[in-house]
Amino acid sequence: MAEPPDDSALVVRARSGxxxxxxxxxxxxxxxxxxxxxxxxxxxxxxxDATQEALVAIVRGLDRFDGRAAFSTWAYRITTNTCLxxxxxxxxxxxxxxxxxxxxxxxxxxxxxxxxxxxxxxxxASLPSEFRVAVVLRDLCDLDYAEIADVLAIPAGTVRSRIAxxxxxxxxxxxxxxxxxxxxxxxxx
Amino acid sequence: MTVSDSHPPxxxxxxxxxxxxxxxxxxxxxxxxxxxxxxxxxxxxxxxAVAAPPPPPDPAARERAVAxxxxxxxxxxxxxxxAVPAPAPPAPIPLAARRRTHVWIASVxxxxxxxxxVAGGLVATRSDGSGGDSTDTGAAxxxxxxxxxxxxxxxxxxxxAATTLAGGGTAGGxxxxxxxxxxxxxxxxxxxxxxxxxxxxxxxxxxxxSSADELRAILSTTERTSGGSVGxxxxxxxxxxxxxxxxxxxxxxxxxWQGVPAVVLVSDxxxxxxxxxxxxxxxxxxxxxxx
Numbered sequence: 010m011a012e013p014p015d016d017s018a019l020v021v022r023a024r025s026g027x028x029x030x031x032x033x034x035x036x037x038x039x040x041x042x043x044x045x046x047x048x049x050x051x052x053x054x055x056x057x058d059a060t061q062e063a064l065v066a067i068v069r070g071l072d073r074f075d076g077r078a079a080f081s082t083w084a085y086r087i088t089t090n091t092c093l094x095x096x097x098x099x100x101x102x103x104x105x106x107x108x109x110x111x112x113x114x115x116x117x118x119x120x121x122x123x124x125x126x127x128x129x130x131x132x133x134a135s136l137p138s139e140f141r142v143a144v145v146l147r148d149l150c151d152l153d154y155a156e157i158a159d160v161l162a163i164p165a166g167t168v169r170s171r172i173a174x175x176x177x178x179x180x181x182x183x184x185x186x187x188x189x190x191x192x193x194x195x196x197x198x
Numbered sequence: 199m200t201v202s203d204s205h206p207p208x209x210x211x212x213x214x215x216x217x218x219x220x221x222x223x224x225x226x227x228x229x230x231x232x233x234x235x236x237x238x239x240x241x242x243x244x245x246x247a248v249a250a251p252p253p254p255p256d257p258a259a260r261e262r263a264v265a266x267x268x269x270x271x272x273x274x275x276x277x278x279x280x281a282v283p284a285p286a287p288p289a290p291i292p293l294a295a296r297r298r299t300h301v302w303i304a305s306v307x308x309x310x311x312x313x314x315x316v317a318g319g320l321v322a323t324r325s326d327g328s329g330g331d332s333t334d335t336g337a338a339x340x341x342x343x344x345x346x347x348x349x350x351x352x353x354x355x356x357x358x359a360a361t362t363l364a365g366g367g368t369a370g371g372x373x374x375x376x377x378x379x380x381x382x383x384x385x386x387x388x389x390x391x392x393x394x395x396x397x398x399x400x401x402x403x404x405x406x407x408s409s410a411d412e413l414r415a416i417l418s419t420t421e422r423t424s425g426g427s428v429g430x431x432x433x434x435x436x437x438x439x440x441x442x443x444x445x446x447x448x449x450x451x452x453x454x455w456q457g458v459p460a461v462v463l464v465s466d467x468x469x470x471x472x473x474x475x476x477x478x479x480x481x482x483x484x485x486x487x488x489x
Contacts, residue, residue: 035263179244179248180244
């Protein structure tokens with residue numbers, strides 16, 4: 010079986026008009042983009058919309074991808090910006106969280122896992138977005154500080170500080186001494 | 199409760215150690231301090247919780263998102279001005295609407311015709327080109343070429359041969375199955391007038407294909423069958439049958455890919471640079487580079 014082409018090769022082919030290469034590239038990164046959107050937005054439906062919006066933005070910006078960073082990092086940047094835009098929009102229309110068990114794991118009886126998911130989802134939702142983004146890019150997307158600094162266009166020292174503060178707040182929340190947050194994440198003014 | 203924005207100053211150090219972003223001396227400091235080690239463990243738990251994958255996305259949402267992105271890509275205003283020209287029109291032209299014959303596709307289909315002929319007891323034409331009295335299939339296939347460039351000699355040539363090949367259904371000889379193309383030229387074209395491509399029959403089937411090499415072999419064999427060609431599948435057997443409309447690719451056949459029913463699409467050459475296999479619902483199964 011032939012080795013699957015790497016992202017760079019797929020980008021080159023997509024730019025030259027190869028629709029299958031582009032589709033493979035998007036399919037390959039879809040789960041990560043969707044996971045990032047979900048963690049940043051906290052709502053499956055919003056995350057679904059943001060993921061689609063991010064994929065469209067990725068496609069439209071493909072020619073601006075210069076290859077200096079990994080394609081995944083570039084995709085994360087676009088997704089992050091898309092989600093931050095959504096959070097800003099959400100500030101103008103706050104809604105309550107409606108995390109449904111079905112959305113978090115289907116109908117299987119997996120109470121423990123679902124509870125854990127709800128806990129971390131709720132805790133993340135309560136973080137200021139600047140902390141949440143930094144923590145999620147580090148822990149979920151596995152970007153290093155320099156990559157996160159590049160994605161967010163902030164100094165690496167600020168990344169380090171935001172991650173530490175975000176984790177500290179999450180630790181407080183997950184320790185069980187918090188009230189359940191009732192608002193979906195919103196962008197910090 | 200209110201979560202304080204303040205945090206122990208050492209959290210930044212511990213967090214950096216956790217991420218492998220701290221220096222040697224910083225790591226030593228954390229490891230040598232029981233309080234900091236405990237904090238390291240606590241923040242490590244937080245990191246694992248965040249790193250746990252969220253619920254898997256809905257497959258339908260995935261399809262919608264990818265399709266929307268591809269649609270955007272295919273739109274003319276989404277193509278960058280400096281992009282290398284695409285081998286095929288960028289717009290997502292439904293496969294069913296594709297009529298233009300391409301030489302590569304023609305030769306792929308020609309191999310299918312040959313294979314079907316062999317399998318079904320049919321034979322190709324004799325070297326003298328007298329093998330057939332009917333050009334139904336070939337004529338049908340050539341019908342799809344009516345929109346081909348009139349000066350596309352290669353296409354014309356292969357189409358002429360395709361007519362001969364397909365028309366050889368009742369002949370017994372197979373000693374020189376592919377040699378009549380060059381000579382027939384326009385003559386072949388004169389025999390191609392009537393029926394629709396594939397006559398509404400089932401699309402060609404490559405049979406069981408278990409590996410990329412095997413698929414390449416089928417396709418390369420096809421290319422070696424130079425001089426033979428058929429047109430693209432008809433509307434009734436292309437997009438409908440494949441269920442996949444993929445910009446830059448053309449549906450050529452069905453197959454059983456590693457036990458899974460699949461459709462085979464090839465990039466819209468020439469030259470064809472890749473073939474893709476799609477399963478039910480157009481789900482990607484495999485991609486096979488051809489160059």
